[in-house]
Amino acid sequence: MSFFCLLWVPLFYFLRKAVIGASAASGGFWALLLGSIAAVIQFFLGNLTSPGGFGFDRWIFGFVDLVNVPVLLPLFVYLFFFILKGFSGKADFACFSLLWLIPWGAMRALTWSALNDPILLIIVPLLWTALAAGISFFINWMITSFKWYSALVSIPCILVLPPLAASAYWTFFSQQTMIGFILLFVIHIPVIISFIFERHK
DSSP states (O other), X not given: OHHHHHHHXXXXXXXXXXXXXXXXXXXXXXXXXXXXXXXXXXXXXXXXXXXXXXXXXXXXXXXXXXXXXXHHHHHHHHHHHHHTTOSOSSOOHHHHHHHHHHHHHHHHHHHHTTTTOHIIIIIHHHHHHHHHHHHHHHHHHHHHHOOHHHHHHHHHHHHHHXXXXXXXXXXXXXXXXXXXXXXXXXXXXXXXXXXXXXXXX
């Protein structure tokens, strides 16, 4: 399971490139560098929130520390550089975010290996890549289409995906496995859509 946490993000990155025919990500070097720095900082600072038990504290822990901060932080960083035109080439939020997550996943694989917890070592990496690819798809759609309906669909989807991901983690942790798999499937729907519509675009 530790190997899954270590290898899933890079495998998903190359799978996405193979399926949609994506070119090399602009800012890829910076994604790996900044992601490595962020992973080291997180290792020394520890969690931002307390895990708590099975209640709302655990959901907040999943929302902040496990699922969303690792994914949303690189997306915000890339958006900042995109606005400032800091990177050349075609915008690809997903590639930048996935490259950022590679060292993060490696660090988590090391720190979580002793726990041998399938939720942390398998489910959480799946949620990372689903959020990175899904949210990026909606951002890219708004940027490229400039249509009112793209924003009308994309903004609610972007807002709802992070709490859905945290809820998926929480349901698995609470041993509500069937609901967890349903939420996991729902979160991956934008990934499937992005593979279909962005293929060799």
